[in-house]
Amino acid sequence: MGRWQPGAAQRLQQAALELFDRQGFDGTTAAEIAEAAGLTQRTFFRHFRDKRDVLFFGQEEFVRAFRAGIDAAPAGTAPMDLVAASLASAATFFPDERRPYSRLRQAVIDGNPTLQERERHKLAELATAVAATLRDRGIGEPAATLAAESGATVFDVAFAQWIRPDEHRSLAEVAADVLAELRDLGIAR
Amino acid sequence: MGRWQPGAAQRLQQAALELFDRQGFDGTTAAEIAEAAGLTQRTFFRHFRDKRDVLFFGQEEFVRAFRAGIDAAPAGTAPMDLVAASLASAATFFPDERRPYSRLRQAVIDGNPTLQERERHKLAELATAVAATLRDRGIGEPAATLAAESGATVFDVAFAQWIRPDEHRSLAEVAADVLAELRDLGIAR
DNA sequence: TCTAGTGATGACAGCGACTGACGTCAGGGT
């Protein structure tokens, strides 16, 4: 056993979410979050690049889920079908049990512009990673980037819908529907 | 004649771009920019919400160009054709004379992650505004958001291409080509 | 069993972004 409790980042994230929810993002200092997790401000910034980052802990695995969906598809699959596969794979990261947590987290993000900014950035990073994966499969530019950005947009729209109070479908179902709508748009001239 | 020179925001933006180019974004303080423009740090923050914002001065007119393109289209135009119209309209905001300036500005942005973050945010704001305009024309959700986000993506990709050293086509031409590629993607199953 | 190395953490000091309160100086209306 170490001198410190394990999972410092996890504890910081949970403490941050609770404090942000209770007293707002701006009304919460990094030192306060650290104290709630039994740590100091300095340690907080050793785990996260900045105060906002604490809400985006664990996004790498999420990106890996997108890539895994593409990697598992058979050779010769069309770009937008690869995107469909990556969406289906990523949706498994958000089972229905996680919906309440996602709603709370999103409410905090929606309440602060700088957090929305960071969220957009993370979505853009996701699109960049997916585009790279598509390029690895031989898809050229700008097709790879366009397909990847489209996938990110579909995920974003689907996630927002999935979180709504009156929504009960799974994220996978919602995402499939949104993707279908996008395809209809592309054909309509 | 007032006590102060007019166009403080303009002067601040120009001074900022020069200083960022010469000594980097992080290596330039807000007080320094203000001083170069004959003002003080406090005045800088009365014109701009934060240090990054100085590089995005005048984006409202840019957004208006997008909306104008949609408003000018005849009734019954399909969503993606409205997007095409808005792109064509917005492209007039970037005549070839502006290319050197755009290149310099983009180089500064590319050199700093937080500036990229802000740029993504501005692009998202643009998409939100375009989606609202589409909704005003009777287009429902999620079609309006999907079309608007697609338009923003096309603009982003086209702009990046337009800025390249070996690119000589106009932004309107590049954007039309990228949009055509996106449409090809949508049909491919 | 002693000891030096390692990795995570805490304490301290400091920079710079950003803000609120308040004072100052024109010009325009009355």
Next chain:
DNA sequence: ACCCTGACGTCAGTCGCTGTCATCACTAGA
């Protein structure tokens, strides 16, 4: 002359974020 308003300056902060160094538990090797 009068005040009001709008743009700016001054002052005194708060807080995000960082560099530096000391500290403590654990571990490998003698």
